[in-house]
C-alpha cells in the first residue's frame with residue numbers, strides 16, 4: 532500500500548472511512564502499535580464527533596473524537612507528544628492533523644459571539660452559527676522560529692520553563708498586524724536583547740501543540756550581546772558550529788533542522 536496522504540479540501544459529503552483514528556482529550560488510541568485502524572474498535576454510539584481527513588494510501592481516512600479516553604479492549608491511549616520521533620514524518624503529521632481537527636470540533640460547539648449552538652458548514656471544514664452566521668474554521672497560530680547567526684557562531688537558548696533543558700533556536704507567536712519578519716525581530720529583541728538584520732526563510736512545519744504553524748528562518752546578527760530576559764529564557768549564548776551543546780532539539784523538529792542547515796552551510800565552506 533502506498534503511504535501517501537492526500538488531504539481533503541471540501542469535506543462534505545464525506546466518503547465512508549476505511550481508516551480510523553480515535554482521539555480523546557489530547558490522546559490517541561493505539562492497537563498493536565498502530566493508531567491508523569482498519570475498523571472502529573468501539574460502538575459508534577461512543578463517538579462524539581467524526582471528521583473526514585483525506586485519503587491515506589488511497590483509502591478514506593477519518594478521525595473520531597470521544598468525550599473522554601474510555602477503556603477499549605486490546606487498545607491503549609498515548610499522548611501526541613510521545614509520537615514525535617517514534618512515528619515517521621507522514622504519520623506524525625497525520626496524528627497532529629487528526630488531533631487539531633478533533634480539538635477544534637470540541638471547542639466550537641457554541642458560537643463565541645452569541646452563544647448559540649453551532650452546526651457543520653454544508654461544504655467546508657467549518658462550524659456555522661445559525662443565529663448570527665459566524666463561521667469558525669480550524670484555528671492555526673503562525674509562529675516564527677529563528678536561529679540567529681554571527682559568522683561561524685549561532686545563538687542558542689535554554690527556556691526557563693521547559694523540563695528537557697534543550698538548547699534551541701528562539702521562537703514566538705506572530706501578533707495581529709505583524710509580518711513574520713517583524714515578529715522575528717521583535718521576539719529576538721524581547722527575549723535576548725539582540726538586534727537582527729537580514730533573515731532567510733528556510734521552511735515551515737505544523738506543530739500540533741496545540742495548533743501552531745512554525746515558519747523557520749536563519750537571521751543575521753546586527754548588534755547587541757545576548758542578555759536573556761530570565762522570564763522565558765534562562766540562558767542564551769553564542770556557540771561555534773563545531774562546538775554545539777549536546778542537548779539539541781531532535782532532527783524531526785524545525786529548530787533541529789535550522790541548526791543542521793547552519794552546520795551544513797559552514798561545513799560546505801571548509
Ligand SMILES: [Zn+2]
Nearest residue numbers: 642645660663
Ligand atoms: Zn452566533
